[in-house]
Each structure stands twice: as structure tokens, then as C-alpha cells.
Amino acid sequence: MRAMKMTNSISITRLLVAPLMAFLLLGAAHAATPGITGPTFNLTAQQAFLNQPDGSAVYSWGYGCNGAPLGFAPAAITTATCPTMQVPGPTLIVTEGQLVTVNLSNGLPIAAGNTSILFPGFQVTATGGQAGLLTTEAVPGGTVSYSFTATTPGTHAYYSGTQGDLQIEMGLYGAVIVLPANIPSNCTSGLAAANLQAEAHWHEVDFRLAPAAYDHPKSCYDREYLFQWAEMDPNIHKQALAQVSDPVRTAACAAGATTPGCSLNVPTEPYHPAYFLINGRSMPDLMDANYAPEYPHQPYNGNPHMHPGELTLVRAIGQGRWQHPFHEHGNHVRILGRDGNLVLSQSDPNSLAGLLMFNTDTTPGLAFEGIFYWTGRGLNWDPYGHHAGADAFGDPSATLPCTPDANGYNTSAPTAINYYEWCQDHNKPLEVTPLGDVATGGPATLPDPNIFTNGAWYGGTPYLGPDATLRGFAPTCATPGPANSNANCTSLQPSNTQANPANERGFAFMWHSHNEREITTNNVFPGGMLMMMLVDSREFVIDESN
Numbered sequence: 270m271r272a273m274k275m276t277n278s279i280s281i282t283r284l285l286v287a288p289l290m291a292f293l294l295l296g297a298a299h300a301a302t303p304g305i306t307g308p309t310f311n312l313t314a315q316q317a318f319l320n321q322p323d324g325s326a327v328y329s330w331g332y333g334c335n336g337a338p339l340g341f342a343p344a345a346i347t348t349a350t351c352p353t354m355q356v357p358g359p360t361l362i363v364t365e366g367q368l369v370t371v372n373l374s375n376g377l378p379i380a381a382g383n384t385s386i387l388f389p390g391f392q393v394t395a396t397g398g399q400a401g402l403l404t405t406e407a408v409p410g411g412t413v414s415y416s417f418t419a420t421t422p423g424t425h426a427y428y429s430g431t432q433g434d435l436q437i438e439m440g441l442y443g444a445v446i447v448l449p450a451n452i453p454s455n456c457t458s459g460l461a462a463a464n465l466q467a468e469a470h471w472h473e474v475d476f477r478l479a480p481a482a483y484d485h486p487k488s489c490y491d492r493e494y495l496f497q498w499a500e501m502d503p504n505i506h507k508q509a510l511a512q513v514s515d516p517v518r519t520a521a522c523a524a525g526a527t528t529p530g531c532s533l534n535v536p537t538e539p540y541h542p543a544y545f546l547i548n549g550r551s552m553p554d555l556m557d558a559n560y561a562p563e564y565p566h567q568p569y570n571g572n573p574h575m576h577p578g579e580l581t582l583v584r585a586i587g588q589g590r591w592q593h594p595f596h597e598h599g600n601h602v603r604i605l606g607r608d609g610n611l612v613l614s615q616s617d618p619n620s621l622a623g624l625l626m627f628n629t630d631t632t633p634g635l636a637f638e639g640i641f642y643w644t645g646r647g648l649n650w651d652p653y654g655h656h657a658g659a660d661a662f663g664d665p666s667a668t669l670p671c672t673p674d675a676n677g678y679n680t681s682a683p684t685a686i687n688y689y690e691w692c693q694d695h696n697k698p699l700e701v702t703p704l705g706d707v708a709t710g711g712p713a714t715l716p717d718p719n720i721f722t723n724g725a726w727y728g729g730t731p732y733l734g735p736d737a738t739l740r741g742f743a744p745t746c747a748t749p750g751p752a753n754s755n756a757n758c759t760s761l762q763p764s765n766t767q768a769n770p771a772n773e774r775g776f777a778f779m780w781h782s783h784n785e786r787e788i789t790t791n792n793v794f795p796g797g798m799l800m801m802m803l804v805d806s807r808e809f810v811i812d813e814s815n
């Protein structure tokens with residue numbers, strides 16, 4: 270099944286990724302799960318225009334910071350900002366058991382009427398403001414204060430509780446991440462410790478918010494990413510802008526902002542979204558850095574990155590009104606928890622019971638966590654590029670050993686380049702055209718490297734491995750090797766600003782919506798709900814500090 274998925278992803282890569290990568294200008298972007306720390310948050314709801322890759326500036330509403338936040342996390346990202354309006358709203362990072370206070374100031378145009386925040390899953394006490402249908406609201410120019418105890422760890426949604434069909438569509442949503450109060454001890458022993466050792470050896474920084482998602486020994490992880498899925502119908506946004514700009518409507522609201530009816534009258538059906546957003550951005554903007562200055566109101570990106578074997582925590586929230594079939598290429602995803610509930614076996618509380626899923630649907634209003642990892646297991650060839658005996662490519666690491674653990678992986682040598690290699694495929698060569706070692710009898714012939722990723726992620730060859738860049742030659746090169754002066758044997762590795770960062774030899778996998786309509790931007794492909802996930806070999810330093 271995994272081999273099938275790999276084959277599938279390579280063929281899709283051939284079709285889609287090369288043109289997609291042409292959008293890239295330079296450098297590799299970074300990710301992680303950035304946010305602001307509390308436990309007190311001063312937020313404001315304001316208007317601004319969101320950038321979309323078709324050149325549109327879409328009138329929107331969003332939560333933002335009312336003054337500087339208490340802090341940012343993860344601390345390793347030093348470029349963090351919190352504007353007065355952003356979509357999604359600031360990710361609120363707290364610790365289990367904390368008393369959280371969110372002070373909301375309504376800075377929306379006066380004709381928009383009241384606004385509010387719901388924190389589903391928590392027992393909220395509100396002070397100030399004005400009673401509304403679902404919660405206490407802030408009148409135009411006014412404030413309301415919400416308090417709740419962060420009782421359950423995990424990923425949670427927050428969003429407007431006022432005229433939700435319009436206000437959430439306009440962008441009033443965000444995430445609360447509750448870190449567990451008690452980190453399980455095994456998150457720093459065993460394989461988790463080996464991974465920390467590998468990180469330290471390669472001088473990598475830890476970008477996690479915590480070593481575990483829950484107070485449970487089965488919830489340790491090595492990397493994490495948050496993806497908030499929502500769609501936008503620009504016609505709704507245009508009508509909202511027209512109404513908030515209407516002087517008659519504005520004057521009426523100013524005369525009595527608290528009277529019923531002081532709100533917009535924008536029909537939200539029929540619904541025809543043209544923008545399909547992850548973290549407020551569309552592809553290819555998702556690949557740009559967190560806090561990139563070209564998106565002053567869309568600070569969070571979607572750019573997952575990992576090494577083989579790392580347990581990657583995928584946090585996802587359905588923030589729009591449609592369900593989206595989120596497909597993570599490269600492996601299945603084990604569901605860990607939903608809405609702050611770790612999914613455990615009823616008969617054995619030590620065992621996880623979350624489904625192993627090909628497709629992790631995002632459901633409106635629902636948050637989930639899943640665990641993803643990629644190892645190359647079962648490919649039937651050696652994606653780490655190690656080869657028995659003499660190596661024609663002059664790679665001294667070609668004879669690295671692979672010592673299988675109980676599960677078949679090389680986990681005894683955390684500092685080795687081939688840490689977490691699936692040893693059963695160790696030394697299985699590829700056929701010689703264009704990249705392999707043997708004339709016939711290899712398990713696979715890879716396509717021409719020219720049709721794989723180019724630009725910033727060009728790895729020289731489509732597979733992992735310390736000698737990957739050495740192998741980036743045209744298929745007409747009879748005797749590939751760095752010493753060969755034949756023009757066809759000149760490395761395809763770009764040497765200009767399009768070059769991938771040193772030592773990067775990753776696989777790129779699409780993580781995207783499986784509704785093909787949703788990987789467009791205003792009907793143009795590629796765009797929308799589409800990210801590229803990178804798996805890089807162990808020695809490549811993943812830097813998510815922006």
C-alpha cells in the first residue's frame with residue numbers, strides 16, 4: 270500500500286510539481302506551529318485585506334493582538350509578530366490547568382454590529398459586553414472578557430459566536446493549543462531520546478511547543494504543524510465591504526449600536542467559494558515563511574518538513590463550512606485525538622485506538638491531531654542511496670551499515686546519515702538509466718531527474734541520500750561521476766539562487782485536498798488547499814526559525 274502510494278506520488282510529482290515549483294523564488298521556507306503565549310490575551314477584531322495568489326486583495330475580518338502579546342512560541346522563531354488583524358487569528362498557546370483570560374475589543378466597522386468568540390469545549394465565563402444568542406458579545410468599539418480553565422490538552426478551535434455564517438466566513442476564527450501539564454517521561458527516553466541525540470548531533474533546534482500532545486506516554490512527537498482549513502466566497506466579502514461602507518447604514522448603527530438589526534444583511538447562500546485556504550493562504554503562498562512581510566495579515570504558512578522516522582504531529586481544524594478531504598501523501602496518518610480527547614482503547618487505556626487513515630477529513634468545527642511519519646519502508650529500493658561495495662559516484666558513505674531493530678529500522682546509530690533506514694531495502698540498487706548502479710535486475714528505474722522538483726527544492730535526484738546531488742546527471746551521461754567532464758554529465762544541481770540549500774536531498778510530497786476543485790485559486794490550478802511536505806535526509810538541518 271505504501272509502495273503504491275509512493276508510485277502514485279511520483280507520477281503526480283511528474284505532472285504537477287515541476288510547474289508548481291516554478292513559483293518559488295529562492296530559499297526554503299519554514300514552518301512549525303507558531304503562536305502567542307498567555308494565559309492572558311488581549312485581542313481585537315478588525316478589518317483588512319487578505320492577499321491571494323491571483324492578485325486579489327479580499328476584504329476580510331480577523332482577530333489580532335490589541336497591544337504586544339505576553340510572548341511568542343516557539344521561542345526559536347525570532348521574527349514573530351502579532352498584527353491587529355490576521356487570518357487565522359493568533360494561535361493561543363496555554364498549558365493545561367491554566368486560567369485563560371481573553372479580552373476582546375470590537376474594532377470592526379460600526380455597521381458590522383457586535384462580535385464575540387466561542388471557545389467550544391471549555392466552560393467559559395464572560396464579563397462586560399452584551400448578551401447575545403450564543404455568548405456575550407462586544408458592541409462596536411466595546412469590549413468583552415472571556416475566562417476559562419484550560420482543562421483538556423490538545424488542539425481546539427475558537428471562532429465568532431455572532432452571525433457565524435457571515436463572521437466566520439469573513440475570517441473570525443483561530444486556534445487554542447493546550448499543552449499537557451505532565452510530560453510523559455518516555456518522551457525523553459528510547460527512540461525519542463535517540464531523535465534528540467540526532468538533532469543535537471546535526472545542530473538542529475527543537476521547534477516543538479512540547480514533547481507530547483497529551484499527558485500520555487503514547488503521545489510523544491518530534492515535530493508539529495497546525496493547519497486550519499477554510500474557504501472563502503469573494504462575493505460575500507464584496508457585499509460586506511459595500512454595506513460597512515454605506516453611510517446610511519453606518520449612521521443608523523452609530524445612533525443606536527445596541528439595537529437589534531445593527532448587523533450586516535449579507536446572504537451566505539448560495540455559496541460559491543473561489544479561495545480554498547490553509548492557514549489563510551493558498552498555494553503557492555503557503556510555501557513562504559511564517560510572518561513573511563508580503564502577507565501582513567496572513568502570518569502562518571503550511572510547509573511541513575521532517576526527517577525519516579520522525580513522529581510528526583499534524584494538528585488540523587475545519588474552520589470553514591465545508592468538509593475537506595485532507596490527504597497526506599507518503600504514508601497514512603494515525604488519528605491521535607479529536608477536540609482535546611485522546612482516542613484510547615476502552616479495554617486498555619495504555620493503547621491508542623485512533624484510526625489509521627489514508628485521508629483525514631477536516632470537519633467544520635472539529636479539531637484533530639494525527640501522527641505521521643515517513644521512512645521509505647517497503648519501497649524495495651534503497652532511498653538513502655547507500656550501495657554495496659565500490660561506489661561509482663565517489664561517495665564515502667556508501668558502505669554505511671544498517672542494523673535492524675525489532676521493527677527493521679536502523680535506530681541504533683542516531684548520528685548516522687542513514688538513521689531510521691529500513692534495513693530490508695539496504696543496498697538494493699537502482700537500474701542504471703538514468704541514475705542507478707546496475708544494468709538490469711534493479712528493483713526500479715527512476716525517471717529523468719529533469720522532470721522532478723526544480724528550483725529551491727531541487728535535490729539533484731529524486732531520492733534521499735548523501736550522494737544524491739552527485740547523481741544529478743542527464744540520462745545520456747554514460748559514466749556519471751563528478752570527475753566526468755562530458756557536458757551531459759554535468760550535475761543538474763543548480764548553482765544559482767535557485768539551488769536547494771546545502772545537503773538538501775529531500776522527497777517532496779503533496780499534502781492537499783482530494784477535492785480537485787479545492788486545489789485551485791479562482792478556478793486556476795495549481796492553488797488552493799495544497800502544500801508540499803519535504804522529507805530530508807538526516808544530515809540536512811531543518812531550520813524553522815524563518
Ligand SMILES: [Cu+2]
Nearest residue numbers: 596598781783
Ligand atoms: Cu493525494
